[in-house]
Amino acid sequence: MTASASIVLKDVKLPDSRVVDVSITKGIVKHIGAGLLSDQIIDCSNYLVIPAAIDMHVHMRGGFQSSKEDWNSGSKSALAGGVTLVVDQPNTIPPIATPSIFIERVKDAQANSLCHFSINSGVAEHTPFESMWKTGALAFGEIFFAPSSYGDAIGVALLKKVFSRISTLGALVTIHAEKISPIPDYNLISHNEARSVHGEALAVSEVNRCNQKNCRVHFCHLSSADSIDLAMGSVEVAPHHLFLSCENFDPKNTFGKVNPPLRTERERIALWKRWSQIDVIASDHAPHTINDKQIPFCDAPSGIPGVETMVPMLVNKVLEKKISIRSVIEKTSTNPAVLLGIQSAGFNVGDRADFAFYHKSPVRISADILHSKCGWTPYEDQMAVFPEFVLMDGVTVYQDGDFIKGLPRWFPGSGYSQ
Ligand code: DOR
Numbered sequence: 028m029t030a031s032a033s034i035v036l037k038d039v040k041l042p043d044s045r046v047v048d049v050s051i052t053k054g055i056v057k058h059i060g061a062g063l064l065s066d067q068i069i070d071c072s073n074y075l076v077i078p079a080a081i082d083m084h085v086h087m088r089g090g091f092q093s094s095k096e097d098w099n100s101g102s103k104s105a106l107a108g109g110v111t112l113v114v115d116q117p118n119t120i121p122p123i124a125t126p127s128i129f130i131e132r133v134k135d136a137q138a139n140s141l142c143h144f145s146i147n148s149g150v151a152e153h154t155p156f157e158s159m160w161k162t163g164a165l166a167f168g169e170i171f172f173a174p175s176s177y178g179d180a181i182g183v184a185l186l187k188k189v190f191s192r193i194s195t196l197g198a199l200v201t202i203h204a205e206k207i208s209p210i211p212d213y214n215l216i217s218h219n220e221a222r223s224v225h226g227e228a229l230a231v232s233e234v235n236r237c238n239q240k241n242c243r244v245h246f247c248h249l250s251s252a253d254s255i256d257l258a259m260g261s262v263e264v265a266p267h268h269l270f271l272s273c274e275n276f277d278p279k280n281t282f283g284k285v286n287p288p289l290r291t292e293r294e295r296i297a298l299w300k301r302w303s304q305i306d307v308i309a310s311d312h313a314p315h316t317i318n319d320k321q322i323p324f325c326d327a328p329s330g331i332p333g334v335e336t337m338v339p340m341l342v343n344k345v346l347e348k349k350i351s352i353r354s355v356i357e358k359t360s361t362n363p364a365v366l367l368g369i370q371s372a373g374f375n376v377g378d379r380a381d382f383a384f385y386h387k388s389p390v391r392i393s394a395d396i397l398h399s400k401c402g403w404t405p406y407e408d409q410m411a412v413f414p415e416f417v418l419m420d421g422v423t424v425y426q427d428g429d430f431i432k433g434l435p436r437w438f439p440g441s442g443y444s445q
């Protein structure tokens with residue numbers, strides 16, 4: 028009997044330049060090589076085909092913050108940017124700090140998300156770590172080692188305790204490492220000084236010292252070369268620190284306000300020089316409405332949207348031959364999967380058949396082609412290559428601006444027990 032597949036991706040160019048057919052059955056890559064028999068064949072010869080991304084740092088909002096974003100709009104934004112799995116951060120209102128709040132969050136995502144999702148546990152003085160782990164938390168954090176929008180900071184003593192408790196679970200702890208100087212913070216220049224690269228590096232060193240139990244640590248959105256060099260753990264960088272600097276904006280412009288802050292052009296260039304040391308690119312998608320942002324600088328919330336533009340801007344860099352396609356796949360898909368213990372999407376038999384198909388034509392980014400509820404982007408006019416269509420579990424869930432409901436799933440952490 029001849030083997031068959033539900034769908035065959037024909038003439039896919041792999042990162043090593045081999046051209047193969049990818050045969051998919053039941054949402055999983057079944058065979059690589061000459062295509063199996065199938066009723067559905069997609070000619071990929073004109074596309075850059077990339078395993079879909081896991082964005083391991085998004086703030087999907089919802090609840091009281093639904094005017095900024097919710098699971099429906101946020102997941103659409105993800106899919107249209109080639110991301111099929113998002114990891115939601117726990118600094119919601121109220122924070123995800125008890126099993127019952129966690130379960131409510133899962134239900135909300137199950138009812139409204141169009142893409143796969145995972146949810147992290149918050150971390151505070153009385154967090155019941157073992158119960159959160161059993162309830163399905165994927166990881167713990169982001170832990171705020173300095174306060175940020177909707178996030179209270181925890182100190183050294185508590186962080187040591189947290190590392191010690193979580194190391195026994197074998198879970199990943201994710202950290203927002205910053206140190207704030209008490210100076211007036213009234214524009215993007217002073218914001219960069221108050222939450223300086225030096226402060227970030229000091230915070231990273233302090234976190235290293237606190238981790239006496241060798242807990243698995245992941246440093247979120249590191250924004251400088253020095254911090255990357257110091258980090259004892261996996262390193263995440265956000266696209267806004269690679270593609271934007273504080274010098275790109277009028278200093279009073281609150282739309283560039285984010286924590287850690289946008290750095291100088293010099294720092295931004297130095298950050299690109301650490302490309303090979305970066306494990307993960309994640310968006311830190313932190314949508315705020317235009318109204319929320321249009322208030323005096325010192326009161327404006329920090330955070331910028333980015334889940335939809337992250338991979339497209341990186342793909343544009345690939346087409347410009349500045350970075351390799353292999354490195355983009357590693358940092359946006361394979362490495363996050365390995366760190367989080369999630370089955371990878373990709374070109375190996377047994378991988379999840381989540382792929383995004385990019386037609387190699389760059390366009391200018393503008394807010395009106397994006398899907399986040401917040402309605403603005405800091406990348407206006409930058410070049411990007413958006414996917415034309417996206418498969419999730421071997422099924423088309425996005426095509427040319429339209430969304431087709433697939434079967435989005437919750438990916439709980441390895442401690443989950445029903
Ligand atoms: O700028 C930020 N905004 N940094 C964070 O760490 C939190 C985020 C938010 O949730 O708005």
Ligand code: ZN
Pocket residue numbers: 169175203247248286287311
């Ligand atoms: Zn953060």
